[in-house]
Amino acid sequence: MPMFDEATTKQLSGILEGLVNPVKIIFFKGSSEKSTEAETFVTEFADFSSKISLITYDIDGEKTKAEEWNAFASPAIFVTTEDESLKGVGFYGTPGGYEINSFLMSLLEVSGKVEELSADHKKIVDAITTPVYLYAYISLTCPQCPQAVMNIHRLAVENPNIKSYMVEGPAFKEYSEKFGVTAFPTIVLGENEKELIGENAKDLNQLVQLLA
Numbered sequence: 001m002p003m004f005d006e007a008t009t010k011q012l013s014g015i016l017e018g019l020v021n022p023v024k025i026i027f028f029k030g031s032s033e034k035s036t037e038a039e040t041f042v043t044e045f046a047d048f049s050s051k052i053s054l055i056t057y058d059i060d061g062e063k064t065k066a067e068e069w070n071a072f073a074s075p076a077i078f079v080t081t082e083d084e085s086l087k088g089v090g091f092y093g094t095p096g097g098y099e100i101n102s103f104l105m106s107l108l109e110v111s112g113k114v115e116e117l118s119a120d121h122k123k124i125v126d127a128i129t130t131p132v133y134l135y136a137y138i139s140l141t142c143p144q145c146p147q148a149v150m151n152i153h154r155l156a157v158e159n160p161n162i163k164s165y166m167v168e169g170p171a172f173k174e175y176s177e178k179f180g181v182t183a184f185p186t187i188v189l190g191e192n193e194k195e196l197i198g199e200n201a202k203d204l205n206q207l208v209q210l211l212a
Contacts, residue, residue, distance in 0.1 A: 003040050003096075009048065015104055016049040020112035022082045023052055028059040028066055030074030034171050038075035038094040045103075051111065053082075070133075070163060073172060079106045086110060088156035093168025095149075097140030102149035102166065109157045117158060121208045128161050128211065132190065136201070137169040137176055139184040148185035148201040155207070162211075 004012065027042045029035045039056070046054035057065050059074040069078055069087055077091040089110060095103035117125065134152040138145035152164035169176045169184060179188045185201040188194070189210055200206045 003037075003044055009044075012045075012100075012104070013048045016052070016107065018108055018113055019049055019051045020108075021051070023107055023111050024080045024082060024084060025052060025054045026069060026078040026080055026084070027054065027056045028062070028069070028071040028074050028076040029056055030059050032074065034094065035075040038077060041094050041096060042077055052107065073175075079103075079110045081110060086157065086160055088160060088163035089153045090163070090165040091168075092165055093171045094140070095166060095168075098143050098146050099138060099140055099149065099166065099168075102146040102153065105146075105150050106153050109154060114154070114157060117154075121204070122158070124208050124212045125155055125158050125162070128159055130161060132162050132211065134162065134164040134190075134207075135167050135175075135179075135188045136165070137167050137179070137181045137184060137186045137188065139169055142184045144198070144202055145185040148187055148196075151202070151204045151207050152187060154204075155211070 025042050025046055027039065029039050042054055046052045059066050059071055059076065073092060075093065077095070078087065079089045080086045089106050091103065136148045136152050138149060149166045156162045156164040167175060169181055183197055187196040187201045187207065194210060196206055196210060
């Protein structure tokens with residue numbers, strides 16, 4: 001059964017006419033019901049524009065590829081450039097509900113449709129020369145969460161050393177519990193558990209200062 005009805009398909013296809021350059025969706029699937037849901041999502045999305053292509057890997061059978069993309073669990077979705085040089089824009093779970101907005105924005109930004117960062121923010125972001133990992137824990141029913149996801153992905157588009165992932169908290173309880181996530185959105189920086197919660201997680205300035 002299709003995930004998107006005719007009216008929604010028309011609306012999303014219209015938005016994606018704004019894609020500048022071709023993009024790829026890299027999908028790592030598993031055997032769970034959640035993975036099947038996510039596969040339906042990305043398969044339908046890839047049909048919304050001729051500038052979107054989809055590559056699917058089995059996360060258990062393609063371990064080398066999974067390591068290359070830091071796909072630590074499934075379902076994992078990555079939005080990348082045609083040459084796959086950008087590997088830091090990812091989604092763990094299904095970016096449906098409110099998160100469809102952050103998924104749309106990731107496609108547009110990776111394609112080249114981006115707003116400039118302020119000079120102060122760009123200076124801090126450009127100074128990062130080693131890998132930094134940002135995880136935005138969200139709920140699909142949280143209206144505040146997409147802004148947090150858009151912010152971390154915007155920084156990953158700006159600097160390939162920044163790896164930014166949406167994590168659907170309720171679907172990945174093991175990781176939510178590991179980092180003590182009890183509210184959405186929560187942004188976690190790396191393994192040292194520096195974090196931003198709630199309104200602060202929506203604020204791009206707060207996020208850049210966390211990186212600084």
